[in-house]
Each structure stands twice: as structure tokens, then as C-alpha cells.
Amino acid sequence: MDLKKEVVYTYTRMPRGLPGGVDIRNQTDVDVKKPQESSAVVLENLPDDVNQDVLTLLVENISRLPENDFSMELIPELRKAVVTFKNTNAAEKFLEDSRTHEKFKKNNLRARALERSTCVRVEVLPAEANNNKMLLELYFEKLGGPVEEVITIPAEQAAIITFKGEEANERVLKQEPIICDVPVKIYPYFKSLDTVLYGGNRPQLKLPEPITVSVHSAIREFILKKGQISSIKDQMSSHFCQINMDKPEVLLSPDPALLKQKGVTRRHIDGWSKNAIDTFKKIISNYTISEWPVSHALWSKVESDVRKAVKDQVFIHLDDSKGVLTLTGMTHEINGLKPIMDTFLGGATSKMEKEKNSVTEYLEISPAMYSLLEQDGLKAVSSHLHIDYNTKMNRLVLSGLRTETHAIKNWVHEKKINMKQKSLQINSSILEFLRSVDCDEMSRDLFISHGITAVYTIENEDVVVIGSTERALKEAEKRINTVLITKDLTVEDQGVLEMPAWQDLIKQLEKSFGTFKKRSVFVNVSKKRDKVTMTGFREPVMEVSEDLESFIKKHTRIEETVRVKSLAVSEYIKVRKSQDLQNFVKSNEVKVSFDPKSPRIKLSGERAFVQPAVTLFKKLTDGLCTDTLIIKKAGAKKYFMEQGKMMLSMLIKEKRFVVVLQQDDMLEEEEDEFTECSFEDIGQVLCEVRIPGGLTVTVRKADLCKISVDAVVNAANEDLKHTGGVALALLQAAGPTLQQYCDLHTEVNGPLKPGDAFITDAGRLPCKYVVHAVGPRFSESDRRTTVQRLRRAVRESLNQASRKNCSSIAIPVISSGIFGCPLDLCTESIAKELCDYIEYHKHRGSDSTLTEIHLVDNNDRTVNAMTQAVIKEFVAYNPKITFLNQDKLHGYSNYVQGYHDNGPGNYNQINQQFERPKSHGDFEEKPHSMLSVLETKTTQEGLKINLSKGNIQDAHADVIVNTISEDLDLRKGAVSKALLQTAGHQLQSEITRASHSNNMNYGFNYIANVPDM
Incomplete structure (x- = not known):
């Protein structure tokens, strides 16, 4: 082996809490060796139901090695297994072959090399x-070598030791350590697996046995019926516990998933039972029961109260055999109900005991007295005493202990002795209304509901008010006089009251406005059936009266006469009647009669049908023209009478007009009829102005107390005390309620100021409302303020009426009487304000409901002054006038087309047009005898103007214009004198008589008859 001398840099892990560092070894010869490979393989992603035998066969198939050449440890909770081969080459070959093995891939298995471990797990540690x-x-x-980390697990008496080198780990595993004289077990621990490999001795864990827990049957039933079981199951499942409450004993079973938890040990298995029981008991502690000893009789007393208190949150069960009432539910609900149940049961028990010892006594008192005592706190005198009132026997029923009944009887007697009472003198209609309803209910509505401790009763045809104090009596009397009103409707056509629709309307209104006990309006028809009286509360009375008045007005049978210009007009309409007229005739709703001897058409039927018919006929007549041809030739009349029918039919067919021979008696009858015309309800019209858009202004001579309009203006003073003039007359006609309305208003709001207006109901007047307008008192030094306040009073009156949806209003000359304002100033100011009011709403897009404004007075001088003012202000609308206190010129009215004021008494232009204008047809005009015609002109409109020479008294004309002096002496002036000589002294007498009843100032016009001319 070659050795190299080189510098090796190694990273040294220092003890915990100290930083690591680099140990530089410059002088040490290091033998660099290749790390030793692992001979263990980890199989991952194993199925839950994997069997170790099957897994061993799979490893044999892949590795081609016998079972003796490897060992296997299955870790079910991790779905892993560790295969340890005898040499590393076999492990490497298995890893390589498994990647391509078909079954291995098909089951989504994975394999990786297991790292060499540097950790061991020590178990069964001694306490030290x-x-x-x-x-x-x-x-x-000491046992193995340097230790890098120690992790203790006290609950499991175990620890995980991590060495710095693999050799130390292997040396320790080969030994059998003894710690504190106690042998301990050591197993290799792999961090990547987070578990220990036990080799062939891996412990096999089993699920613990199910356990049962006792639960009160009432709680169990509550949980099941309330659907709480699902919530409990969810809570127990987090502790690997399944619950079954179908049987009286609750069954707790371990969840198989317990064994599959990572790191599960015997300690977990052994501790499951205690954990499950503790958790279940904690959950069940949220439910509880509460029991009370309750008899069946006691339960019948409190059952309804208890059920209302517990609602559906708690289960209630009464065991009659044991006499026990059980409440089951959530602990907090039951705890909250305990004091309530104690109150219910305690109160009922006490009541039952008192019932055994209670007595019942009776006290005779009237219903009215009972209501008054009740208002005075009768039932609050004793909370333990049962108090009731027998309405059939007029008895006060007292039930309780004898001492309590005795005390309440003394209280009642004392109250009765101290009661005050007073007999009221009231309107007979209101008396009937109060008699027709239940006195107790009405007393509650009238008095008690408004804090007045009083009642009323009917005794000997009088209303007797009973109250606890004098003040209560006064307030009760005042309320009766203020709140209750009566209104009369005149019935002209008694047939209206026999109509089924009338009976249906009465029934509907009675149903709408209450029952016998709660009636708010009483409708009564007089014995003569000429009057309907509504009595009751103000608002319902006004509403009912409007409905009934509308019905009566609509269905009353009336007869209207349409005056036409001549019999020719009647004949033309009769012969050439329009389709609209034919519809009226066919419907039989309106009877149409043509007078054969006078120019009149009579229409009769219900008002709702007659009025549209009148409008239709007037529209027809307005579109027709008439003329009169006088033929002064012998035999003309006889010829027409003999040949007229043939000529008439030809003229109608070819010329579209008719010719009628006028008999002498026709004219006389017409004049008589016109003279006898009645003006009871609307008065005599002296001037009429029709404003485009449907509004009409008139001047009428009429009685303000009788005129039929929606609202009448009263010239009132600041205190609304109607002691004289128009105000007194209206008060006498309306009845005392009118003054009561005004007194109530001034009590609340104080007196009115000049220029103010206030509206009330009209009492017995034929109108609906009275507008009380306060005019100014005249001051010569401040005429401007007087005019401003007067105009404001008129404007406020119109606004008040419009707010009440009135369509017609009658206005007198405000401030002209005792307030001292000059008549001409009053009429001029009123007319100007009316004109401005109309123009304002006309240009604004009217929101006013008024369609008729009538200036009314019954004095000739005042009426003429109003007429002059209206003509002057409304000249642009061509006012139509009829002069007062004169014989009418053949019954025809005059129309003032317009004039322009050019100073006092002077007119630039006065054009008078009569209702029978000359047409420019084929008939000859009357000859102008004794006058020579110098020149004749005809305008584009067809008006022929003749310039003639001669004496004016010789002219043949319908009208001759004369000017007279200030003293009305016709002998002064050439023209006047000539006319007087021709007409005779009767002309002077007529002018003199007219001056006594009219104010003939500058500009005044008067038409006189001159039969001798």
C-alpha cells in the first residue's frame, strides 16, 4: 500500500455548544482509504399486507442466492424491510438487478443501499x-470511542448514542454492556429509517383487547338521539379508538392503525386502554343529568313553563312510578337550568299549598269601574292574589288567602269612594256613537291609552265620565270634544240609499273601520232619509265621509238644462246628432229631452253620467253658429209654416243647416226661465275667466256658508275667535266644532300673524275644509305692508287648500270689513295675487290641485268691485261677464273680449260680443232705415263695419252706446238727450234705480232695455 505525505483538511465537530473548526495536520502521514461499502439494502413502499416469506422468495429470485446468504428484517409500521447480504458485492448486484426486475417494478417497490450506522439504541436502562x-x-x-451526541428517552427507559466513527459503533454492538450493575440491550439505530434493527428478534406487537365502559342510560339516549355520536367517534379516533354505543355498555376497541404508527412500542400498546378510558370519560363529562322529586300533580303545574325554558336543548323524562323528573343534556345547559327549575318547582309547590287554604270572594262593580281600578294598579296591590273579572255578571273575582282578599276589598272600596264623575252635554250624534260601542274598549282607546285615568258610561241619555281626579275629568272631556267629530251629508236623491252598491259600500266601510268593540266610525241615516251622519274619530270620519260623499254625488239623479242660442241649435243637434250623442241615448244612462218651445235641452240621470253629457252638448253648441233673419213681408210666416218642412229637409241635406220659425211665446218663455234660474249652491256668476290648462276663476254673488266647493276661506283674526262678520256666519253654519279646532290650534301653536293661514275640517258646512286666513289691518301710512300681507294670506290659503288635494275654493274679500282696508285696494290685491299664483304654476308645470277659484260675496257693490278687478288683471284671457241687477238682454250674456286701462274711468278699447253673433251667410241683414251708408268694410274674419250718416237714435241695432255725466243726468249731452227723448223717461228711471244698487264709478258699464226705440 502506497503511503502519501500530504496536508489533509478535516472538519472537526466540537462538543455541543462549542463551534466547530478546522484541524490542520501538516506533519502527519495519512493513509487515505476508500470508505467501506454497506452490505444492507432497504426495500421501500411495501404493501400493507406483505408477508415475509413472499418477500424472501422475491429477494431469492432477484439475487439468485439461497436464503442462507442473506437475512431479512420486516418493519411493517414503516412498510419497509432491510435485507443484509453476506458481502457487499451481492448487495450491489441486487440493487442493479432490482431496477429491471418485472415484478419488482410492477409492485412499485424501491430499493436503496442502507448507510452504515454510527448510532445505537440502548434499552432497559436502570433508573440511575x-x-x-x-x-x-x-x-x-470508554466502551466504544468518542461520542458525538446522546439523546435520552426517559419514558421508554432508552437512549440513542451517536458515535463519531463507525468503528466505535461496531465495537459497542459486539459487547454486552452492563450499566450500574444492570445488563442493558443495545441495537443498531439508523437515522434514515428512524428505527432500530433488532435482527431476528424484532418484537411482534399485538392490538390490546377491547374494553367496556358504563354510561348512564339517559346520557346514552341523549347522545344517540341528538346525533352527538359522530362527534364523539371523531374525537376518539385521534386516540386510535373505535366506539360502539348501541348497547347499554359502551364498547371501546383499538384501531388497527395503532400498530402501523411510526415508532410504536410495547409501552404505547400497554398504555392504550388507560388513554382510551381517560379520553372517553373526559368527553362524557360534558354531558350530565339532574333529577328532582316531582309528583304528577306538580308536573302538570310546571310542565309548560319548564318546556318553554329548556326548549329542545335538553331531554325531559318523568318517571311517575318513582316520582322523579330527569333532565339530560350538556353540562353547561343543565347547570344553567338548575336555578330556573328550583324557582318553577318552588313557586308551584307554594301555590299548590296556598290553593288548599285559599278562598274565593266576589265584589259587584261595573265594567267601567273595573277598567278604572285596573288602570289605578288593582292587580299590583297583591302579587299573590288571583284577580279576575266576570263580564257577564259584573263581578270582581278574588282568589287567595283570606287576609289578602280582605285587604284588596278595602282597597277597592276606598278607591270607589274617592272617584270623581261628571255628566257631559255633548252632540246627540256623538252620544249615539259612544252608546253604539263597548264603553270599556272605547275608554281604553280614548283615555287610558293616552295616560288619562278615566272611563265613561251612558246613564239616563247622558255621557258620564268617571275619573280618579278632577284633572282626569277635564282631560277626558277635552279629549272627547277634540277627537270625536260628526259630519253630515245631505241626500238629495233618496233612491241612492236603496241601491245595492250603497249597502255594499256601508258594509265594506264598517268592516274596514272595526267591530262593535273597536268601532271608529258610526254611520247613521236620518228617519226622513235625507241626511247621512258620520260620527267617530276624526281621521276615519273624514275618510268615510269622502267615500260616501263621492258615492252620493256620483249616483244622485239630477236634471241639467243646457241653454242654446236658439231653437235652431236644438233642432240641428236633434236632427244631425253625433255618434257620441247616439251613444248617450242608446245607453239609457241619460235621458235627453229637447224643449219644443224654448232653446233648452234637458238632461236627466245620475250625476256621473249627466255631467259628461252636459260637457258634450256644450261642446256641440259651441261649434254652431246662429243668425236671425227678420222678414217684414205679408204672408212670410204663413208660407214658412206651410212649406217649411220641405225647405227644411232640403237645407239640412244640401246646406247642412236648419231654419226654425221663432214664435212669440218662445221668447217670452225663455226670458221667464232665465229669470227664475236658481243659484242656491253656486250663486250667480258675474264674471268667469277660463285659463288654458283647465283652471277657472269666477266672481259670484252667493252665500259663502252655502256654496258647494271643497274649501272656503274664512276672514279670521289673529286669535281665531269667530265673533263677527264672515267668521261668525261660518261658525254658526258649521257648528261649535269649528271653534274647537281653532282653539286647539292656538293653544298648541299660539296666535296667527297677519298673512298666515290655517286649515281645519268644515263641521256641518257643505264644503270639506275651512281655511282661516288672517288679513292685515289697514294702515294708510304703510299701504305697501298691507298689500304684501293681504297677498300672502291669499297665497297661503291657496297653498293650504292644494295640500289637501282640493279642486275648488271660495274666497271672500279679506280685510275689507272691520279691518278697514279700502274695497278697491282689497279686490285689486286679491286679483293680482290670483293672477300671479296661476302664472307661477302655469309656467312651473303646475303642481297645484286647484281647478276652480271663486271670489264670493253677497253684496252687489263688493261683487261689482271684484268683477272690475278680475277683468283688469285677467284681460289677456278674455273674461266673460254678466252685469248684476239688470234685466238680461233676451237672456244673453255679454263677453268682454279685452280692454287696456288708460287712466281712471277711461278705456282704450271695449269690445262686447253677444252670444248670437252675425254670420256671413246668405241671409239679408236688417236694414239701416233713416241712415245713409257712406262706406262699408268687411274684415278677414267676416265682420262687416258700416260708416253711416244720420241720427243715432234712428239706428237699427241691438245695442247703442251712450256716454253719460257723473250725476247720471241723461239730459246733459247731445247724444244722451236725443236718446232720452226717443226712449222716454223710463230710461232715466232705470239708470237712477241702478245707481242705488251699484257703484257707478268711472268705467262702469250698464245695459238698459229700451222697448220704445
């Missing part, structure tokens, strides 16, 4: 050496 590293290190250094 167990876990004594220093002793073990020194001993094995």
Missing part, C-alpha cells in the same frame, strides 16, 4: 442512568 446524559456519554466513550 435513565435521562443521565453525562453518565451515558462517559460510559460509551
